[in-house]
Amino acid sequence: MSHTKQLLRFITAGSVDDGKSTLIGRLLHDSKSIFEDQLSAIARTSERRGGTGAVDLSLLTDGLQAEREQGITIDVAYRYFATPRRKFIIGDTPGHEQYTRNMVTAASTANLAIILVDARKGVLTQTRRHTFIATLLGVPHIVLAVNKMDMVGYAQETFEAICAEYRAFAAQLGAHELTCIPISALNGDMVVERGENLAWYQGNPLLELLENVMIDHDINTTDFRYPVQWVCRPMTSEHHDFRGYMGRIESGEIAPGDEIVILPSGRTSRVKEIVTYDGNLQHAGAPKSVTLTLTDEIDISRGDMFVKPARMPRVAKEFEAMLCWLSEAPLDLNRKYFIKHTTRVVKCLFARLDYRVDVNTLEQQDTVTLQMNDIARVAMKVQQPLVLDSYGNNRSTGSFIVIDEATNNTVAAGMMV
Incomplete structure (x- = not known):
């Protein structure tokens, strides 16, 4: 058993x-999880803002000075903290x-989303909208705080x-x-302690819930997926005949002797060794980075994927997807775009825009383009098979x-789907 503390990523x-x-x-x-000097700094800021004498703890997460002055949070502020039981990364x-x-x-x-509501206002x-995005993105655990x-x-x-109102809505999604x-x-x-005012609530405080939520099942352990990042051919005389395929196991597990299929070619082979810097392994699983050697010499390059024959993915040049448009420039159906999928980059075009989702009402609306922050259902074609x-079955692949x-920007x- 590893003594490395498990990492939980959660958003608020x-x-x-x-x-x-x-x-x-x-x-x-x-x-x-904060230093004395940080506490002193936010105490001074709280006082300067004319507070009531209590330290304004919200100042701990305001990453940018400009945001702090406007009193709003605009970027995603990532914060790290740890308890004796687990490590955490918070995306605010x-x-x-x-x-x-x-x-x-x-x-x-x-792994988890905390959706906050104001008890005076209820479900807004x-x-x-935030619950829709969390479920669309396949966040496995949701906490309504x-x-x-x-x-x-x-x-x-x-x-x-x-x-009751929230559960009824979440069930629809x-x-x-x-x-x-x-x-x-x-x-x-x-939050961290129970306090004295919520004795009627039988569950655990929020931190205890975060420390104990089971995330082992969040990784797909059944479908072996190994995108090749690099083909390793050392030039030294002692390793001149070594050929290894480097990458990260995105899901599933592998052992020497296991049969694999190399996609998209469909050729088969067996794993000879699992090589790491610390020595060879008899077994490896997601999300470990390893080098695999095979029993056969096959033409394999970056972007190919190793899978097991029992649980095969789909190999296709056309597919449908839910898309979030990130760019300030709208989608231009006449422009050329690339798709980066695992370690493969291919040219693509938008074959069809089915609808955009109104993220406030969840209504499906006809559209001829996509603007920044739009979420839409689209059909795509790619030049080489992927x-x-x-996504619901495997977030990585x-x-x-x-x-x-033209710009090399992620759009x-x-x-x-």
Whole structure:
């Protein structure tokens, strides 16, 4: 058993002034994850802003001075902290609709999403939008944190009414594992400590929930997918006949002797060795980076993928996807774009725009182009075949980015349907 602490990536999302920054500040402060000089600095800023004498913990997450002066959070601010049980990376995402792309970026790698609502306001359009994006991006665990319970007298019936409405909505989206928790980020109730005001709530405080949520099953362990990043042919005399294929196991597991299929060619071979810097392995699984050698000499290059014959992906030049447009320049159907999918880059074109989703109402609307932050269903064609899984089954091999050929900018992120 490895003694390396498991890493949980989670995002926080909510409407403006729902208390996201205060919640993250409270998590960092109460878990003893900030330095004395940081605490002193935000105490001084709190005082300068004419506070009530209490330290404004929301200042801990405001990454940019300009944002701090405007009193809003616009970028994704990543924060790292650890407890004796687990390491954490928090993506603090902005609340506004025009920053949908920021939330998409942060959610794409998250194990868990904390959706904050203000207990006085309940489930808002923003709440629905953020939940839609989290479920679209396949975030496995969702926590509805009903904040500012102190403002409604810690009333159990208020909390339960909000949870019932939210659960009904989340069920329509096929949301994964869902937990509702009442908190007061300002006073610290049910964040790191239980506090004294929410005795009627039987569940664990938020930090305990984050420390114990099971994320082992978030990685696909059944479908072996190994995109080749590099073909290793050392030039030294002692290794002149070595040929290894370097990359990261995106899902599944492998052992010497296992039969593999090389896609898109369809040739077969067996794994001879699993080579690492620290010596050869008898077994390796996702997300480990290794070098594989094969029993046969086959023409293999970067962008090819090793899979097992029992669980094959689809190899195709045409596919459908959900796409989030990230660029300030709208989609131009006459421009040339590339798709980067795992380690393969191919030319592509947009065959069809089926609809864009109104992220506030979830209504499907006809469209002839895509603007920044639009989320749409599209059909695409690529010049060379890609090895595809549905995003719901495999986040690594079911996702891609679109690159503008002229500017080399990333203009969209996509998820295979």
